[in-house]
Amino acid sequence: MTITIDDLRGRFPNPTSTPGPGSYCVGGAFCMFVAERLDRPDLAVLFPDAYLLAEAIASYRPVLRGRAMELARRIIVCNDRGHTEQAWGIIESIL
Numbered sequence: 001m002t003i004t005i006d007d008l009r010g011r012f013p014n015p016t017s018t019p020g021p022g023s024y025c026v027g028g029a030f031c032m033f034v035a036e037r038l039d040r041p042d043l044a045v046l047f048p049d050a051y052l053l054a055e056a057i058a059s060y061r062p063v064l065r066g067r068a069m070e071l072a073r074r075i076i077v078c079n080d081r082g083h084t085e086q087a088w089g090i091i092e093s094i095l
Helices: 005-011 026-037 050-060 062-080 084-094
Strands: none
Touching (some): 005 026, 005 084, 026 062, 026 084
């Protein structure tokens, strides 16, 4: 089953840059999706660091392994600055 960015955003509609009960960032939404899709509970983190997010990216799209850390850092920076649309755009390019 293929997932679209709209599907993912529908499942995770309110990312934030502030950790708290029930909150998650854009990268966390992607990690939760990958953890479920690939049966990788070790990736089920709501606010992943760049290393874990890069692992999720590379696990989901092995062809991106060489760029996974760069993409992960870009997602985190965008999210932390409140640029969630840009962060979602990067996720869309991964999907």
